[in-house]
Amino acid sequence: MQQTTDSLVFVDGTFQYMPWNGALGEASGRLPVDRTLRIVCPTKYLSIHGYRCAHLLVPAALCQELADLHLDPHGDVAVSDRLFAHRAADLMAREGNGDLVRHIRANHVELTASGVLADQAPIETGFFLFARPRVPHRWFLALDESYFELDGHPGYIRINVLGRTGIEALMAASATHRG
Incomplete structure (x- = not known):
């Protein structure tokens, strides 16, 4: 379709480098290189959220x-930002984030x-889960379907599976609710 319409497509491609099964090949990675602009954020990939940098991969013509x-x-x-960005990209290219992905999966x-x-959307990459907890999501400061311009997912919220604190709070609230 992209080639038929000659459209430019902008993609946040960071999570294509965080597949939980270790295989590469996220669908947007197959878009035509000459018509796709892709942002890749090494700091998101490495889960370093204080210092930010990103790279925009663009067609040569642009x-x-x-x-x-x-x-x-x-x-x-x-210069400090540039040095940090190069070090983050080096980590992304060399050591990778296998330990981080294993932590997220666990x-x-x-x-x-x-x-x-109660239910969850399929998750294959990244560190967010879209799910419906058994306790009402109003008990939490949470982003529900309205924040993502979605319909048909009442009670679903975005859950960060990177951090322990939120997971423990969700499990404690559920235990209190059941008890």
Whole structure:
């Protein structure tokens, strides 16, 4: 379809580098390179949320125009930011985030096994789960379907399976509700 319409597609491609099964091949990775702009955020990939950087992968024909568009209003980045961005990309390319992905999968397994979820959407990558807890989501500060422009998922919220605190709070609230 993209080739038929000659459309440019913008993709947040970071999570394609975080598959839980270890295999590469997320569907957006097969979009035509010459018509796709892809942002890749090493700090999201590494779950470093204080210091941010991202790379925009663009078709060669748009590279200079987009570089100028960025530099004109913002100027170049500080040397410390550039060094950090290179180190984060090096980590992404060399060591990877296998330990992080295993941690996320283990948290998901524990959350699922605890019985606190009434239902959940399939999850294959990243560190967010869209699920319906057994306790009312109004008990939590949570993002429900309305924040994602979705319909047909009443009671579903986004759950960060990276952090233990939120998972433990959800399990404690469910235990209190059952008890």
